[in-house]
Amino acid sequence: MAIQTAAKATIYRMVMPDHICPYGLKAVDLLKRNGFEVDDRWLETREETDAFKAKHNIETTPQTFIRGERIGGYDDLRLHLGKRVRDPEATSYRPVVAVFAVAALLALATSWAATGSLLTIAAGEWFIAFSMCTLALLKLQDVESFSTMFLNYDVLARRFVPYSYVYPFGELVAGVLMVAGTFMWLSIPVALFIGSIGAASVFKAVYIDRRELKCACVGGNSNVPLGFVSLTENLMMVGMAVWMLVKPMGVGVGH
Structure with missing residues (x-):
């Protein structure tokens, strides 16, 4: 042979x-x-x-x-060799999926450490709060690039440019305070405000104006397309703020 x-x-x-x-x-x-x-x-x-x-x-x-x-x-x-080669200009949701996946794992781990259970109401709250913190971190790596991309579609930032620099700090503060379960009088209005404006901006740009843009949600150098995922990020913040207002006492983050 x-x-x-x-x-x-x-x-x-x-x-x-x-x-x-x-x-x-x-x-x-x-x-x-x-x-x-x-x-x-x-x-x-x-x-x-x-x-x-x-x-x-x-x-x-x-x-x-x-x-x-x-x-x-x-x-x-x-x-x-028949392998795939990444196109540096191609759009991808991978960065956002990675953020949400890591945030979910952290939330489950934190819930287990704090309560001995994985699937708790607190885990859901921590997931959103950790997601907010991580997304803010990615924006804060290069605030200038973030603000430039953000100005392509955010309705408030276009009228008041400094808001494009303030946004990631607001997202971070709201997320950290929600993880801590404290100063809700500050975190709730901040999350509700920036989440509502963001959701309205994305909806207008994508579904009304039909514009094809890249999202600044994971920083100003990403190739994440502006669309449903971007809208979901903002709606999560709004939903978290509303939940914090109406949730039963003694349930969730910080309790």
Whole structure:
């Protein structure tokens, strides 16, 4: 019986004292995980790297060769192997889904630690409050970028620009106070106000004006489309504020 040998690939990548190309590491790992025997050749100086680029008339490394054919960089290798390549311009709800998933896990963990049960009313409250805090954190990483994207659709911010800078701080304060279950006289009106304005703004932009925009809900550099998820975020804040007003005494966050 003939012995099958692994297909061979040669990769040239930058491995210097002050820089190891991360895409080179990814490419080597991808090749090995797909059954290739890898001839890993390092470009250890800037001069060596520039000479390699000039020889092959290319602008970037790493570069992978399979059976003598140049495949290209990391993304080209993924395509060659039938893998998906992320489009940096494509819209995606993944960031929001990640926020809500982590917030839900934190809420369940907190409920378990505090009450010994997972599915409690408090867990639902903590989920919304943790979501608010996390979304505010993402906005606060770059308030300037957030405000720029926010001004594309928020009706109040368009009339009063400083509101676009205040919004993430208001969301954070309301979320933190709701987690703590204190100063409800402040957190409730703040959440009700910014949530109502936000919901109205998203509804107008998406469902009335029919505009295709990106949402600033997870910060000003995201590719999250403005739409149902954005509307849900604001309605959650409104719902939380209303619940805090009408809920039975002794139930929920802080009790």
